[in-house]
Amino acid sequence: MIVDDLRKAVKKNIRDYGMYIALIVIMGIFTILTKGIFISSRNISNLLNQTGYIAVLAVGMTLVIVIRHIDLSVGFLSGFLGAIAAIAMVSWHMPVWATILLVLGLGVLGGLITALPVAQLGVPAFVASLAGWLIYRGAQVMVTASTGTIIIPNASFNAIGNGYIPDIFPKGSFLPGVHKLTLILGALTILWFVFSELRSRKNKLAYKFEVPSAGMLAIKLVLISVVIGLITWVLAGYNGLSWTVVIVLAVVAIYDFVTRKTVLGRHIYAVGGNPEAAELSGISVKRITYLVFGSMGLLSGLSGILFASRLQSAIPTAGTLFEMDAIAAAYIGGVSAAGGVGKVTGSMIGALVYMSLMNGMNLLGTDISLQYVIRGAVLAGAVIFDVVTRKRKA
Amino acid sequence: MNTPILEMKGITKTFPGVKALSDVRFSVAKGEIHCLVGENGAGKSTLMKVLSGLYPHGSFEGEILLEGKPQRFRGVADSEKAGIAVIYQELALVPEMTVYENIVLGHEIRKGIAIDLNETIRKATDMLKRVRLDLNPSIRVKDLGVGKQQLIEIAKALSRDVSILILDEPTAALNEDDCDNLLKILGELKAQGVTCVMISHKLREVIRIADTVTVLRDGKTVCTLDAKKDEVNESTLIRHMVGREIDNIYPKRTQLPSEEVVLEIRNWGATDPGTGRKVLKQMNLKLKKGEILGIAGLMGSGRTELARSIFGNPDGYGLEGELLVKGTLRRFGGPKDAILAGVAYASEDRKKNGLILIQDVMQNITLANLREISARGVLDSGKEIQAANHYRDALNIKTPSINQTVMNLSGGNQQKVSVAKWLFVEPDVLIFDEPTRGIDVGAKYEIYLIMNRLVEQGMSIIMISSELPEILGMSDRIYTVSSGRITGELAVGEATQEKIMRLATS
Numbered sequence: 025m026i027v028d029d030l031r032k033a034v035k036k037n038i039r040d041y042g043m044y045i046a047l048i049v050i051m052g053i054f055t056i057l058t059k060g061i062f063i064s065s066r067n068i069s070n071l072l073n074q075t076g077y078i079a080v081l082a083v084g085m086t087l088v089i090v091i092r093h094i095d096l097s098v099g100f101l102s103g104f105l106g107a108i109a110a111i112a113m114v115s116w117h118m119p120v121w122a123t124i125l126l127v128l129g130l131g132v133l134g135g136l137i138t139a140l141p142v143a144q145l146g147v148p149a150f151v152a153s154l155a156g157w158l159i160y161r162g163a164q165v166m167v168t169a170s171t172g173t174i175i176i177p178n179a180s181f182n183a184i185g186n187g188y189i190p191d192i193f194p195k196g197s198f199l200p201g202v203h204k205l206t207l208i209l210g211a212l213t214i215l216w217f218v219f220s221e222l223r224s225r226k227n228k229l230a231y232k233f234e235v236p237s238a239g240m241l242a243i244k245l246v247l248i249s250v251v252i253g254l255i256t257w258v259l260a261g262y263n264g265l266s267w268t269v270v271i272v273l274a275v276v277a278i279y280d281f282v283t284r285k286t287v288l289g290r291h292i293y294a295v296g297g298n299p300e301a302a303e304l305s306g307i308s309v310k311r312i313t314y315l316v317f318g319s320m321g322l323l324s325g326l327s328g329i330l331f332a333s334r335l336q337s338a339i340p341t342a343g344t345l346f347e348m349d350a351i352a353a354a355y356i357g358g359v360s361a362a363g364g365v366g367k368v369t370g371s372m373i374g375a376l377v378y379m380s381l382m383n384g385m386n387l388l389g390t391d392i393s394l395q396y397v398i399r400g401a402v403l404a405g406a407v408i409f410d411v412v413t414r415k416r417k418a
Numbered sequence: 419m420n421t422p423i424l425e426m427k428g429i430t431k432t433f434p435g436v437k438a439l440s441d442v443r444f445s446v447a448k449g450e451i452h453c454l455v456g457e458n459g460a461g462k463s464t465l466m467k468v469l470s471g472l473y474p475h476g477s478f479e480g481e482i483l484l485e486g487k488p489q490r491f492r493g494v495a496d497s498e499k500a501g502i503a504v505i506y507q508e509l510a511l512v513p514e515m516t517v518y519e520n521i522v523l524g525h526e527i528r529k530g531i532a533i534d535l536n537e538t539i540r541k542a543t544d545m546l547k548r549v550r551l552d553l554n555p556s557i558r559v560k561d562l563g564v565g566k567q568q569l570i571e572i573a574k575a576l577s578r579d580v581s582i583l584i585l586d587e588p589t590a591a592l593n594e595d596d597c598d599n600l601l602k603i604l605g606e607l608k609a610q611g612v613t614c615v616m617i618s619h620k621l622r623e624v625i626r627i628a629d630t631v632t633v634l635r636d637g638k639t640v641c642t643l644d645a646k647k648d649e650v651n652e653s654t655l656i657r658h659m660v661g662r663e664i665d666n667i668y669p670k671r672t673q674l675p676s677e678e679v680v681l682e683i684r685n686w687g688a689t690d691p692g693t694g695r696k697v698l699k700q701m702n703l704k705l706k707k708g709e710i711l712g713i714a715g716l717m718g719s720g721r722t723e724l725a726r727s728i729f730g731n732p733d734g735y736g737l738e739g740e741l742l743v744k745g746t747l748r749r750f751g752g753p754k755d756a757i758l759a760g761v762a763y764a765s766e767d768r769k770k771n772g773l774i775l776i777q778d779v780m781q782n783i784t785l786a787n788l789r790e791i792s793a794r795g796v797l798d799s800g801k802e803i804q805a806a807n808h809y810r811d812a813l814n815i816k817t818p819s820i821n822q823t824v825m826n827l828s829g830g831n832q833q834k835v836s837v838a839k840w841l842f843v844e845p846d847v848l849i850f851d852e853p854t855r856g857i858d859v860g861a862k863y864e865i866y867l868i869m870n871r872l873v874e875q876g877m878s879i880i881m882i883s884s885e886l887p888e889i890l891g892m893s894d895r896i897y898t899v900s901s902g903r904i905t906g907e908l909a910v911g912e913a914t915q916e917k918i919m920r921l922a923t924s
Contacts, residue, residue, distance in 0.1 A: 231803050286795050287788040293777070294785055300771035303732050304763065305786040305839070306754035364776050 042409060043357060043373045050377060054384030062384055065262035068255070071383045073185065076268035077102070077330040079375040081350035082357065083279050084323035086371040087316045089354055090296040092363035093142065093149035095317065096347050097156025101134050101324040103343025104164040106332035110174040111167060113181060120181045128325040134160070135321020136314055143313040157347070165340050174338040185334030188263040189270060203264030210256025214249045221245060268330055272372070275323070279368040292316060297364030352399070353378045356406040360414075377402070421486045423448040423613050424469075424582055429480035431464055431473060438464045439478070439637045446582070446630075451604060451614045453624045456634035457659055457858035462617045465634070466584055470504045471497040503575035504584040507591075507856075509567050511574075513560035518542035520559055521574045545573040548610075549603050563718065565596025569603065576612075583607070584615045589623060590856050593717040593884055594919065601627050619858060621652050622887075633658040660860050667863055668891030671870045675709035675894050679745075680878050681728075681761070681847050686739035688727045697723045697735065698902045705847060705880060708873050712893030712910075713882045714918050720902040721882045722766060725849045729763035730756035744846065757786060762845035764836050766852040766882070772836045773824050780806035780820040782835050787843045809838035813868060830861025837868060848872070849880045854888065866892060886915045898922045 054062040061067060081098055088095045105127045112118040112126060138156050141147035168174060176182060193204045221241070228235050236244070259265060283289040294302040295312045303309050327346065332338050357374025359366030381402060385395045426444040430437070439461045446452045454462050467473050469482065471491030482489045484500055491497045497504075511520050521542045527534045542555040549569040559567060568588055575583055585604075589597040601623060604614055618624050624631060631650050633640040640658045643649040656667070682705070688698040698720050705711050715721040727735055730753035741748050743759050750756045753763070765772045773782050783806045784791055791801040806820040813834045817827055824835055833853070840848055853869070854862040869879055869892065883889050889896055896913050898906040898921035906921035 227800070231800070285797055287792050287797060288795060290781065290785070290788055290797065294774055294781075297774035297776050298771070301765075301774050302785075304729075304753050304765060304771055306730075306752070306757040307785075308752060308754065364774070 042413070043370060043377065043406075046406070047373060047377050047380065050380050050384070054380065054387065058384070058387045061387055063258070065258050067383070067387070068258050069262045069266060071379060072259075072272075073266050073268045073334065074383060075375050075379040076185075076272045077327040077334070078346065078349045078353060078379060079272050079372050080275050080323045080330065081327045081346055082353035082371040082375045083275055083368045084320040085347075085350045085354045086357070086359050086366050086368050087279075087283070087292060088149070088320050089351075089359045089361065090292060090364060090366050091312060091316050092296055092299070093313070093316075094153065094351070095135075095138060095149065095156075095320050096153040097134070097138055097160055098153075098320060098324045098327070098350060099343040099346035099348070100157055100160035100164055101131065101321065101343070102328040102331065102346055103341070104160045104167070104328070105131055105134075105325045106328035106342050107164055107167050107174065107338040107340075109181075109329055109332050110176050110338035113176060113178050114174055120178060123181070124329060127329055128322055131321040131323070131325025131328070132318045133321065134324065135317040135319065138321070139314045139317035142317070143310040164343070168338060168340045172340065176332065176336050176338070181329075182333050182336045184267050184271070185330050185332075186336070187267050189265045189267065191264065201261070203260040203262075206256055206260040206264035209265065210252060210260070213256075214252050217248060217252070218245055268334075271326070271330070275326070276368060276372050283368055288315070293364055349378060350375075352403050355410075356403060358410055360410075374406075377406075422446055422483075423485055424615075425483040425486075426465070426469065427481050427483070429465065429468055429478060429482075431461075431468060431478040437637055439468070441638065442480070442634070443639045444632055445642070446613060446615060449608060449611055449613055450629040451608055451616065451627050453628040453631045454615060454617045454634065455619075455621070455624055455631060455655060455659060456640075457860055460634040460659075460858075461637040462634055463586060464637075466504060466586060466615075466617065469497065469584070470494055470502060498578065501579065501581035502584065503578060503580040503582070505568075505571045505575060505586065505588060507587045509564075509571055511559045511567055511570060514558060516556050516558055517546070517553065517562075517570055518555035520570060521545055521555075521577050523574070525578060541577060542573070545577045546570075548576055548607070549573045550599075550606075563596070564591045565593070565599065565717075568592065568596070568600060572603070572607075576607075580612065582613045582615065584617075586617045587619060587856070588616065589618065589620060591717075594886070595716060595923075597623065619856065620885075621655050621859075624655065625650055625652065631655065635659060635661060656859055659858070667859065667866070668888075669863070669866055669870055671874065673708065673874050675706045675873070675878075678707040679704050680707050680743070681705040681880075682740075682742040683728065684740040684742070686724075686727070686737075686741070688723060688731075688735035688737055691734055691736060696902060698727060701739070701902075701904050703897060703904060705878050706894075707846075707878055708876055709894045710869060710873055710879045710881055710892055712889040712896040713880060713899055714886065714889045714896055715882075715899030715922050717884065719899045719922065721899045722851060723902075724899065725763055725851055725880070725882060728756070729753055729761060729849060757843055757845070760844075760846035761849070762786070762840040762843050762847070763849040764840050764851060764853070766855060768832055768836045773832060773839075775825040776823060778821045778823055779810065779815065779817050779827070779835055782824050783809050783820075783838045783842055786839055790842070805842060809842060813838050813841075814864065828861075830857040830864070833857055833861065833865060834868075837865070841872070845877065847878050847880065849882070851882045852884065853881060854883075854885070886918055889913075889918065890915065 051062065081102065085095065085098070108130065109123050109127045112123045113120070118126070134156070138153050141152045142149045189205060191203055191205050225235050225241060283292065291302070291307045291312055294305065294307055295309050299309050328343065331342055353375035354366065354371045355374070356377055357366070357370035357372070359371065378399065381399055382395065385398065422445045424446040426442065429439050429442040431439040442461065442465060444465060456462050468478050471494050474492045475490040482491070489500060512523065518539050522538050527538045527541065539555055546553065546555060549572050551566060551569050551573065559570065572583070588600060592600065604627060608614060628650060629645050631643045633643070633655065635658070643654065683701055683703050686698060686701040687696060689696050701724065713721050713724070726733055727737060728741060730750040731737060732753055743761060748759060750759065769775060774785070780802060784802050788797065791798050791805060803820065810817065810820055815834045815838065816831050824832060827835065853865055873879055881892060890910065890913060893910050896908045896910060896918065897904050898918055900922050908917065
C-alpha cells in the first residue's frame with residue numbers, strides 16, 4: 025500500500041522532485057567517477073561556497089522572471105560592486121560594515137535604475153538591462169584600470185567568503201576533528217523540519233484537506249532528515265558551516281517566506297500571472313516592478329561581496345557570465361518563462377545542480393570547452409523536462 | 419433524400435476521466451446554415467475539433483463522411499484540403515500584418531520564388547467584396563475593429579474554396595450592428611452555395627438565421643430541429659439545452675431601489691493621452707442604492723472607458739468633471755483607491771484582465787482584498803481558506819476544490835470566481851462589464867439571481883451589456899451611451915429594444 029502511495033506521490037509531484045532527483049544522480053555519478061573525492065567534506069564545503077554567489081543571484085532572478093522580465097546587468101553589477109567594496113576598504117579606508125551597507129545600497133540603486141525605463145515607459149527589460157550590462161562592465165574596468173587587481177587585506181571581510189562559524193566547544197574536548205556547533209544546528213534544523221511538517225499536516229486535516237498517508241509522511245520525514253543529517257555530518261567533518269552557506273540559507277529562507285506567506289509575495293505572483301488583472305485588483309504593477317528589480321540589485325551587491333571576499337581581491341573580470349549562470353539556475357529550478365510560476369527554493373537547488381556539474385567536471389579535469397557543451401545540454405534537458413511534465417498535467 | 423454534405427456518426431471522444439462526446443450524430447445538408455447549440459461543456463467545441471482534424475483520426479471513435487465518402491483527417495491541413503474551414507472565437511489573424519497578407523497567409527500566391535503582390539491584392543480585394551468589406555487591403559489588421567476582423571477571417575476562409583465554413587461563436591465579441599451585418603453576410607454566402615455550421619450562445623441569432631439546429635447536452639445529441647417545420651423557438655431550444663424549463667430567464671426582484679445616491683458623475687470627460695482624442699464628453703450620471711443601472715451602448719461607444727475612468731482610471735486618461743461617491747468628492751489615483759472607497763469593477767474580458775488563470779480558485783477570490791486575510795503583511799492561510807470556501811458555497815462555484823486552477827473551470831464558473839473576488843471586497847458599487855458574455859443559459863440565470871440578491875442587500879450595480887434583452891430584463895434604469903456621450907435615460911418601463919437602439923446609435 026505504501027509502495028502504491030509512493031508511486032502516486034512521485035507521479036503527482038514529479039516536477040517538484042525532479043530537480044532533487046537530478047541533483048542526487050549528478051552527485052552520485054561524480055562521486056563514483058572521482059572515486060569519492062567529490063563527496064569528501066573538503067570538496068562539498070568548497071562546492072557550497074562556490075555556489076553561494078550564483079545562488080543569491082538565482083534567487084533574485086527567480087522573482088524577476090516570475091514578473092515576466094529579465095535582468096542581464098546583474099553579473100557586471102556584481103563585479104563592479106565588488107570592485108567598489110575593495111576600493112572603499114583599500115583607498116577610502118571605510119570599515120567593513122559601512123562598506124557592506126554602501127555596496128548593498130548601491131545595488132538597490134542599480135536595480136531601481138534598471139527598473140525605471142521598464143516600469144515608467146515599458147522599455148523591454150532585456151534591452152534596459154543589456155544597457156546596464158554594458159555600462160557596469162565599462163565602469164568595472166574603469167575603476168580597476170589604474171591598479172588592475174585590487175588585493176583586499178581585511179581579514180574579517182575575507183572571512184565572509186572563506187571563513188567558518190566558530191565552534192562553541194574548544195577543539196579536542198570531545199569528538200575531535202568534528203565541528204560541534206554545525207552538528208547542533210543540523211539537529212535543530214531536523215527537529216524544526218519535522219515539527220513544522222507535522223503542524224502543517226494537522227492544520228490541513230482540520231480543514232479536511234487531502235493529505236498524504238501517514239506512511240508517506242514518515243518516508244518523507246525520514247528521507248529529508250537523513251539528507252540534512254548527512255550534509256551536516258559531511259560539513260562538520262571539515263571546518264563546519266561556512267559564513268557563505270549561512271548567508272545563502274538566510275537569503276533563501278527570507279525570500280521563501282516572503283514569496284509564499286505574505287501579501288507582497290502574492291502580489292508578485294499575481295503580477296506575473298496576469299499583470300492587467302493584477303492592476304485592476306488594486307495592485308500597483310509599477311511598485312512591484314521597482315521592488316523586484318531593487319531586490320535583484322541588492323542581491324547583486326551581496327553576490328559581489330561574496331565573490332570579492334572569496335577571491336580576497338577585486339579583479340576586472342569578476343562577474344563575467346554570472347547573469348547567465350543565474351538565469352540557467354533559475355530555469356533548471358523550474359521557473360516558467362511565461363511568468364507567474366517559480367519557487368526560490370527551486371532556483372537554489374538549480375544553482376546547486378549547475379555548480380555541482382562544474383565542480384565535478386573540474387575534479388575530473390574535463391576540458392573547459394566540453395564543460396560548456398555539457399552544461400548547455402543539462403540546461404536544455406531540464407527545461408524540456410519541465411515543459412513536458414507541465415503539458416501532461418494540463 | 420440527398421446525401422448530406424457532412425455526416426458524423428457515432429462520435430465518441432474520451433479524455434482522461436471524462437467522456438466529452440458519446441455516440442454523437444451530426445448531419446449537415448448542402449447549402450444550409452446549421453446551428454449547433456448547447457450549454458458550455460456540452461461538447462460543441464470538442465465536436466468541431468474532431469471535425470477539423472485537431473483531434474486526429476484514431477484519437478476518437480466513429481466516422482466522418484463528406485458527401486458520403488469516409489474521411490481520415492490526421493491534422494488540420496487534411497480537413498482544410500477537404501474544404502472545411504474553422505473560424506475560432508479567438509481570431510487567428512496577425513495584427514501587425516496587412517489585410518491582404520492575412521487573407522493569403524499560409525497559401526501565398528507566388529511568381530517563381532517571390533510573392534506575387536499584384537495578384538495577391540487582386541484576390542484579396544475579390545474576397546473582401548464577397549464579405550461586403552469596402553476597405554483598402556493594405557491596412558494593418560490591428561487598425562480594424564473586431565467586427566471587421568471577423569469578416570476578414572471569413573474572407574480568408576473563402577479564399578481557400580471552402581465548402582463548409584464552421585464558425586465558433588462568431589458574434590460573441592461583436593456589437594449589435596456588426597452582428598447584424600455578419601448574419602446578413604452569412605445569408606448571402608448561403609445563396610452562393612457555401613454551407614455554414616455556426617456555434618452560438620445567442621438564441622435570437624440562431625432563430626433568425628438557422629435552417630436546422632442540432633442541440634448537444636452533456637456530450638450527447640439531444641435532437642435536431644428543422645426551422646421549416648417551425649420547431650425552432652426560444653423556449654424549445656432552452657428546454658432541450660438545459661433539460662428543464664426556465665420560465666423567465668430574467669428573475670424578478672421584489673424590492674425597489676432607494677432614492678439615496680451612492681455614486682454620481684458630473685460633467686465627466688476623459689481624453690486619451692496617446693491620441694489626444696476625447697473618449698468621454700460631458701457625462702452626467704447618478705446611481706442609487708440598491709439599483710441595477712443598465713448602460714447600453716455599442717462597442718466603441720465609450721461604455722468600457724466610462725467604467726474604467728470611474729474605477730481609478732488605470733489607462734491614465736486626462737479626466738475632467740467630478741466624481742462623488744456617497745456624497746464625497748473623489749479623485750482616485752488608481753484602482754486601489756477605488757476599491758478602498760467601495761467601488762469595484764468586474765471587467766468584460768475575464769480571461770484577459772479579470773482572472774489569473776494559472777492560479778487557483780482561492781488565490782483569485784482573495785486577490786483584491788488580501789488585507790482582510792493578513793496581519794502585518796503576513797497571510798493567514800486559515801482565514802483565506804474559510805473566505806474562499808464561503809464564496810464557493812454562496813455562489814455555487816462548481817469546482818472539485820478551492821485549490822483547482824481557474825484555467826480548468828468552465829466559463830460560467832470562471833465568471834462566478836470573478837464575481838466572488840469582487841464580493842469579497844464588499845463594495846458598495848459594483849461595475850459589471852458584460853456580466854454574462856460567453857456563458858450558457860443556466861449559468862446566466864444563476865448570475866442574474868446573484869445580482870438580484872446583491873442589490874436586495876443594498877449594493878448598487880452598474881451593468882454594461884451589449885445584449886439588449888439583458889439590459890431590459892435586469893435594469894431598474896437605463897442610460898444609453900454613444901460616441902462618448904450619454905444620449906438618453908430611460909426608466910425600464912418605457913424602454914424598448916427599438917428605443918434603446920435608436921438612442922445608442924444617435
